[in-house]
Amino acid sequence: MSGVNRVDCVIVGAGHAGLAFSACLQEQQIDHVLLERGEVANAWLSQRWDSLRLLTPNWQSQLPGYAYRGDSPDAFMTAQETARFISGYAGAINAPVQTSTAVRRATIHGEGFKVETSRGDWQCRSLVVASGAFARPKLPVFSSQLSPAISQFSCLHYRNPRQLPYGDVMVVGASASGLQIAAELAQSGRGVVLCAGEHVRMPRTYRGLDIQRWLHLMGMHNERYDQVEDLKRLRRLSSPQLIGDVAQRIFDLNHVRSLGVQLAGRLVSAHGQTVQFSGSLRNHCALADLKLQRLVRRIDDWADRQDLLMDIDDPVPFGPTQIESSPLLKLNLAQRNIRSVIWANGLQPDYRWLDMPAFDDKGRLKHDGGIADIEGLYVMGLPFMRRRNSSFIHGAGEDARELSSHLVQYLESVACPMDNLMVGNC
């Protein structure tokens, strides 16, 4: 490759968020390219376990100018179907995607940014980070102290129970991923210990409606980041304990316990074959139970005030989370025949290629609703970035519209400052 490609905007990542942004830029006729390390919707093709389905029903799969049009609006897509949905979108909007292009480094350079890739360099005036909020596992430091006899998998690399070595499994983390993996391992006949810290307990259906329908009707998905209290906490929340399966009224710790999974508190240390758990499981469950009750009451109060066009069932309460009287505090993995550990304790973005002072002291990209501190730099798809649904497929559209108009204004403001001075317009 010789020479540097020039473009007004580079979007890193051709998932749903990058593509939604691309659609908005096309509408405004901004010259841009999407750089994609693999194929369109790469993470859905290569980093999801086999049984995974979206946590949002098909009717919610919407992107600017594109929506699910099948005959099962209330069903949940598999990862492969999601990948097909997203690549269908890339085709429909004719997105300028350059696949198999790994971004190695992006720096502030010239009148914008230089983006170095495995297939040539780009110079751009604006840069959109759409490489995913859930790209890299957050492993605790002590994960490296586990005995090498224990096989470790992150939820990004876990596929199915057959992939694991013979023996029982410890699953770390009790959000959607951890619970789903623990449940399927237990159902496959494995003994499973599940470590649960703070978690969000949420019903799949309540009073006959899907929880996403309720959140949609109540306008909660669209709650804005600049209009909520305690944004920091909301951005840190782990993903709710949901599964894309309407047969599960509530997919929670009680459910996985009924499948034989043993619950332990948050994993707090590991050394060799010995692991320790926090004694705070009871309180973490109490907090989740209280928040579930608050959500349910909010729904009931809202429903009481509406003339709903649909029939809803009478409320049926959810009982408290049941835990043993003295949950496990310490475990010798070998003695328990545990041969593998699955890390489902959280994922984070991968910004290692973004070589510029854009981060706070904890390595988080500094931004105000997706507008980074560095002029011309934008981010997409982070939890509660601009709205409660910012990290969901259906949240990308509104965010992309708003951020792309900010970006266009920025490009116009810096387009030709000298001409501006001399001629008075640009």
Added chain:
Amino acid sequence: MNMIATQKSVHNGINVEALVGARDAVTQMPAAAQFQWRAHCEWVNGTHCNTSVEGFFGLGEEQNHKQKATFDADHPEVFASEDNGITPVEYILVGLASCLTAGIASVAQYRNIQLHSVKASLEGDMDLRGILGADGDVRNGFGDVRVCFDIDADASQEDIEALVAQSQKRSAVFDILTNPTNVSVVVK
């Protein structure tokens, strides 16, 4: 939201503005958040010892309590001791109860909940075969610790339960008891 509830004046003796201000201050200046708590202990006789607490470090400088406090610890007569004070493990219960209760008052003030009374009963189970070295499989410390709060407040049962849960989430002693801590003990 209920405007009357948020505007009524609640007095639990907690300065919420100062606490929120402190949180903002240490977010800006993490160094100010580094505190060190200290105690000095001296053996008296038998299992009896006396510990005093006076100074600590915080907000970037040496600090002092308004007055020095001293604590006698001993073991009861059933241990063939003189019972000149409560046992060290009972001090742990004192610490846990005080920490959770202070947390409840603070969270209640923050949430505009008037407290009338907060009482707690604590139990810590211990199998003495641990400390006596009679059974190597028994741990020295508490098996289970139970805390039962009896709270009278202008709030629903659920809101009171939420106070207690939030207090545990932010409690230092609860964290100390439920999570491992590196402890180094050296000889001068």
